[in-house]
Amino acid sequence: MDAPTTTSAGNGTSGENGGGWFKPRRKPGAGSQQAPGQGSDPGQDRIPGSGAPRPSRSVSAIRPVGTGASRPQPAAPAPAAPVRRPAAEPRTDAPTTAPPAPPVAEAPLRQAPLRETPLRETPVAEAPVAEAPAPEAPAPEAPAPQPQAAEAQTAPAPPAPAEPAAPVSPDAALVRRTLADIGDDAGKVTSYFYALLFTRHPELRALFPAAMDTQRDRLLKALLTAAEHIDNKPVLTEYLRNLGRGHRKYGTQASHYPAVGEALLGALARYATTTWDDEAEAAWIRTYTAISQIMIDAAAENELRAPAWWQAEVVSHDLRTPDIAVITLRPDQPYPFLAGQYTSLETPWWPRIWRHYSFAAAPRPDGLLSFHVKAVPAGWVSNALVHRARPGDTVRLGPPAGSMTVDHTTDNGLLCLGGGTGIAPIKALVEDVAEHGARRPVDVFYGARTDYDLYDIDTMLRLQQSHSWLSVHPIVDGRTQFPDAVLEHGPWNSHDAYLSGPPGMIRSGVDALRNLGIPGDRIRHDSLEELVAAGD
Ligand SMILES: NC(=O)C1=CN([C@@H]2O[C@H](COP(=O)(O)OP(=O)(O)OC[C@H]3O[C@@H](n4cnc5c(N)ncnc54)[C@H](O)[C@@H]3O)[C@@H](O)[C@H]2O)C=CC1
Numbered sequence: 001m002d003a004p005t006t007t008s009a010g011n012g013t014s015g016e017n018g019g020g021w022f023k024p025r026r027k028p029g030a031g032s033q034q035a036p037g038q039g040s041d042p043g044q045d046r047i048p049g050s051g052a053p054r055p056s057r058s059v060s061a062i063r064p065v066g067t068g069a070s071r072p073q074p075a076a077p078a079p080a081a082p083v084r085r086p087a088a089e090p091r092t093d094a095p096t097t098a099p100p101a102p103p104v105a106e107a108p109l110r111q112a113p114l115r116e117t118p119l120r121e122t123p124v125a126e127a128p129v130a131e132a133p134a135p136e137a138p139a140p141e142a143p144a145p146q147p148q149a150a151e152a153q154t155a156p157a158p159p160a161p162a163e164p165a166a167p168v169s170p171d172a173a174l175v176r177r178t179l180a181d182i183g184d185d186a187g188k189v190t191s192y193f194y195a196l197l198f199t200r201h202p203e204l205r206a207l208f209p210a211a212m213d214t215q216r217d218r219l220l221k222a223l224l225t226a227a228e229h230i231d232n233k234p235v236l237t238e239y240l241r242n243l244g245r246g247h248r249k250y251g252t253q254a255s256h257y258p259a260v261g262e263a264l265l266g267a268l269a270r271y272a273t274t275t276w277d278d279e280a281e282a283a284w285i286r287t288y289t290a291i292s293q294i295m296i297d298a299a300a301e302n303e304l305r306a307p308a309w310w311q312a313e314v315v316s317h318d319l320r321t322p323d324i325a326v327i328t329l330r331p332d333q334p335y336p337f338l339a340g341q342y343t344s345l346e347t348p349w350w351p352r353i354w355r356h357y358s359f360a361a362a363p364r365p366d367g368l369l370s371f372h373v374k375a376v377p378a379g380w381v382s383n384a385l386v387h388r389a390r391p392g393d394t395v396r397l398g399p400p401a402g403s404m405t406v407d408h409t410t411d412n413g414l415l416c417l418g419g420g421t422g423i424a425p426i427k428a429l430v431e432d433v434a435e436h437g438a439r440r441p442v443d444v445f446y447g448a449r450t451d452y453d454l455y456d457i458d459t460m461l462r463l464q465q466s467h468s469w470l471s472v473h474p475i476v477d478g479r480t481q482f483p484d485a486v487l488e489h490g491p492w493n494s495h496d497a498y499l500s501g502p503p504g505m506i507r508s509g510v511d512a513l514r515n516l517g518i519p520g521d522r523i524r525h526d527s528l529e530e531l532v533a534a535g536d
Pocket of ligand 1: 418424447475
């Protein structure tokens with residue numbers, strides 16, 4: 001990966017350039033309500049290949065950006081842009097240059113949590129969509145907010161603040177107004193965004209997979225989610241830093257971000273038909289500038305100490321059931337991670353398609369990594385790994401991510417629920433506790449549809465034999481309902497809880513555990529967002 005080494009730009013959050021990277025070329029015209037063909041570029045009102053109209057006005061001229069290391073930090077925060085004009089008012093000849101950008105750090109915090117990005121491979125994640133006109137976006141890396149409050153992870157839509165509403169910054173209000181305006185047109189915004197991006201910057205096409213699937217909007221979705229939560233600085237920053245680090249493996253460079261920003265604003269300008277105006281544009285410019293600067297800085301810092309990806313050779317492939325394989329990899333250089341985390345994996349058979357899998361063992365002295373992979377219907381990567389991969393094959397791994405790790409500062413007991421292949425990170429957690437030598441009680445509930453689906457029960461029972469503090473409870477559907485089976489044991493209210501498995505299991509498990517009195521900040525699990533979107 002090339003480093004974002006250009007140093008000519010300013011901070012992007014300091015407002016030194018009157019609004020970050022975006023400098024509108026001309027005064028906005030009639031915005032998205034302008035009819036195709038009436039734009040400033042006659043004869044160029046359709047995007048080749050997609051048939052989509054070009055944006056009705058030119059959005060922004062972009063300049064290169066620098067890295068965090070190369071820029072002085074702003075001495076003082078610039079004020080947030082005032083809301084100068086209600087959306088309903090007619091447009092004026094107000095200056096189009098964006099006002100100075102407020103540093104993200106200065107935004108008042110909101111209580112609403114940022115949901116994580118998708119983690120696991122699911123059928124929908126690999127649904128073949130041959131007819132799709134544009135490529136899949138690089139999947140954003142999952143963020144790792146700490147701790148993962150259970151209620152923060154399960155809401156299917158951006159949640160309302162659980163506590164009294166925190167002040168909303170003017171930019172956040174404008175951003176949310178735009179998002180509300182887009183409403184049901186999100187799919188069109190996505191298509192238009194990618195059409196714009198690849199028409200204007202065909203060189204970026206190679207960063208995306210050849211085939212497009214239903215996850216093509218991951219990049220845009222991540223950006224919109226981040227923008228919506230721009231006020232929630234602590235969580236957002238961690239989310240974006242993870243996203244920036246994770247994007248190194250796609251070949252993303254700092255110079256790509258302005259191109260994405262242009263396409264984003266172009267798509268928003270077209271579909272936020274009733275609210276897009278100078279103020280909205282300025283707010284989005286500042287917001288996107290802040291977002292992308294955090295990502296760029298995190299990538300630049302990460303570049304100093306970690307590769308963009310690791311090569312890893314398959315050293316063993318154990319088919320445990322007709323559709324589940326336990327795969328062991330040897331990375332080409334040390335791969336540091338924590339038990340409970342996950343990585344992204346790309347196979348040679350589906351270039352640039354990355355899927356997430358949890359480490360199925362704690363870090364080992366020999367450096368080998370193991371994964372449990374279930375081939376799911378239409379799952380390109382999972383089917384390749386289960387049915388095609390063999391020892392000697394080489395895959396690529398992205399950086400580790402995730403915060404479902406053991407808190408070794410307490411000696412609370414651990415209550416672990418692993419459903420199906422979700423047992424993989426639970427096994428890693430058990431090994432982690434064992435290695436720390438603590439005598440903490442650990443109860444593992446291992447749920448499966450049938451006895452046959454308890455493909456790793458022998459391993460878990462061997463661990464139980466070795467460790468007196470470990471109890472393993474296999475739960476097969478039918479006899480007892482999983483995860484309600486935990487209610488028959490306990491008490492659990494002084495335990496830390498860890499859940500891993502299908503999203504429905506996590507949702508009902510979180511509910512059950514909260515009803516038992518375990519506070520949300522002691523219930524940890526990985527993201528549900530993508531699976532929620534898939535309608536699980
Ligand atoms: N392979 C990996 O490294 C990891 C995989 N995962 C996720 O774990 C899941 C594993 O899928 P499968 O093995 O097919 O599991 P599965 O569908 O066979 O279900 C496993 C257990 O969860 C229960 N369950 C499923 N849906 C439920 C619901 N709505 N409410 C209550 N209980 C429910 C089932 O009854 C069963 O006991 C996938 O979604 C995968 O993305 C999670 C973490 C790591």
